[in-house]
Amino acid sequence: MSVGAPRALASSGQKPITEILHPLSAAEEPLSVTVGGDKEVGLTNGTPVETSSPASTSSLFNRLQLDDDLEADVRDPYADSTEMRDLFVTVDDPKKHVSTMETYITYRVSTKTSRVEFDLPEYCVRRRYQDFDWLRIKLEDSQPTHLIPPLPEKFVMKGVVDRFSEEFVETRMKALDKFLKRVADHPVLSFNPHLNAFLTVKDLNKRQGLALLSKVGESVKHVAGGYKLRARPAEFCAMGEYLDTFNQKLGTIDRIAQRILKEQSEYLTELREYGGVYSSWVGSEEELRRPLEGVAGCVTTSCGALEDLGDNMSLDFLPVLREYVLYLESIKNVLRKRDQSQAEYEGRLEAAILRKQEDRTPMPLEVEKCQDKVECFNADLKADWERWQSNKRHDFKQLLTGMADRNINSYEKSQAAWESLITLLQDKQTEDKTSETN
């Protein structure tokens, strides 16, 4: 496991992207700007950065690539970047484990990478939901200025949802896969050592044990502070408002989708009975036998198509909506933390100014540190926000076109059945007519 994980790249520096010098340029400052090796929450990813040792050519090359990647990603995260990507992760192959204490599912997590931070080019480990949860917590704690993608919901009501049903496991697995891919595609998060551990370590439990302890300490640090924010910059206000409204709309869409599912389910019940009546009519008839059986058959086909539609919407549509609601909540949290860090800076600055007026000491280092912190935070957040907006647009485009496709599909199946019935009946009609005239 390599230790010299490069510091967060161009986006999370003090300067905007355009002003960051090319890493291979002859300019004085190397890419990474560091404020010493202390384990400052909010700035580094938890490990000290070695700025003095020259980066190996391959890692520089990696940074170059990721640089380009970042810009490309801001435009469209899914265009052409596959060639630039050097970290590929997949979640698949769910398996059930039964032990005396509990029953749970594990998933295979496969990694392919050319990054030097990884000792091997390929990895294959098994992970359970709990492990993903651990990873997410670690990422949130170690990268508080970044937007961490959401996980599928943790708790499911026993008795309402079958945790081991194929559909549930399938849905969860897809969500976990999406989570991991989003992290792996993130220019900063993908270099997080916890991610590395998650992808490579055979037995994660020991790590988790240690992590839990440190988690407590870090969260305490977050809560403390209590500075009051004076003026939030307009763009972050806008973000907050957007999130609130968007959250509302997602909630409405969720309710509408659920209502549709309910209505469709009730319609399906009646439709099944309806088809049954046609079937029962067949017994009394002779000439009408074929058309009646045909109609009963078409109704049954339509029922099947409708059932599939409902299942798909439950499995693919609703979970993604809910994921985004969780995403919004976590983003709001990040916004709050940003506010706190700005408030802290302003508070300390004020205090320092007062003291300065008294005894003419230079600006204390800690105020400078706070300023850095805020500026880094703002930059990280802005970049992540753009990336998030872009991803969101893609995700919803996919989600909604998927919904449209499923509805189209359902109607197509039904239409095909009815059309073949007409053909059948009309053929019979011409058959009868020719036999009559003969």
Place this chain on the structure above:
Amino acid sequence: MMADSGSNEEVAVIGNTDITSTETESNIINTMVERGTALLRKMEINVAEAEKRTGKNTVNMQETYTVYLIETRPAETVPGGGAPAAPDTLWRRYSEFELLRTFLLVTYPYIIIPPLPEKRAEFQWHKLAADNLDPDFVERRRVGLENFLLRVASHPVVSNDKIYFLFLTEEKGWREAVLETGFQDKVDSRLKSLSAMFRVKNPDKRFTAMKQYSDELNTVISQLLRVRARVADRLYGVYKVHGNYGRVFSEWSAIEKEMGDGLQSAGHHMDTYAAQIDDILEEEEHYADQLKEYLFYTDAVRSVCKKHELIQYELEMAAQELVSKKQQREELATGTVRVFSLKGMTSKLFGTESQEQRESRLAALEQSIQEGEKTLKEKNTECKEFVQMAWQDIERFKEQKDKDLREALISYAIMQISTCKKGIQVWSNAKDCFNKM
């Protein structure tokens, strides 16, 4: 039009009005729909309009009712083109149609008389009004009444009825003409035959089977209409809820930059989708009406079968009575008592009767037997004729039913295809908008 009279298209064909009885018979078997009846060859019939009227009813209270305009017009087209002649018209209300039908029912008890559209709206799904004055209901009733008239007009037997002809042509004097026929006398007997419970010893298997079939058909169509109404209700809900997407997409688009336009347009398509259901269900009502017609037809079939049963029963009774009388005669002649008679008993107890008395009794019995034989012969003939005519009509009805219901099912399938196509269209449009997001 539900009754495919067909002859409206063959207006130019001058039919052979001197039809022999064999031709008449074969006319009935070949779908008479194609050849047409004498009446339909003469005139076009349609129920063109409906109007509201107010007037005083029988208990001198103001009431609002609907009248229907019946148009009749000569069937020949004007040679060399030119506008068709103006139709003769008269107004009739529903109760007059009912009167006509009752007349036909009692006058032709061996014929399956076409039914009228329902008096009150039944089997409705929630949105449709059950109000008799509702314009949609009135419109559907207008169509149903026209259908009734055309069914009668295309029936080989009933189309020739004078009272029916007057119904179409005489607005004022019609009611009196109907009452003058004295048909009311038969009404009571018909009601009796329908409600009476009697056991026939040798039922005609064909009629028994037909009655059973008509009961089954009645049950299954009732069920179908009931469930269909529930299905319609539910489908209405599904479509309408989608309309909510329209509103939320619109609201959402307001906070989006690039996604805004796509979302907004998609929302409009969702509104379009929600609106589709109104037309879809409106069209399906026609299918329901076609089913209803045959539901009501089953009542007519049942009453023909019941009438047959009554005639058969009366025949059996007449035969039985004759047998019993003959036995009595035999006993009287030979002196043996096999059949219990009060006279016989009393004469045993209180002494035998005189020769004169016996002879007078024999004579009376002889007379009664002769009358009985005459009655039996009449009843036999009546029964045979009834069976022949009724069965002919039943065969005609079966063929018509198979054809009509088959067409109804096909048109139902076509409706479903149309619904699917509309759905695909709108979702494809929405998908295009989503793709532009």
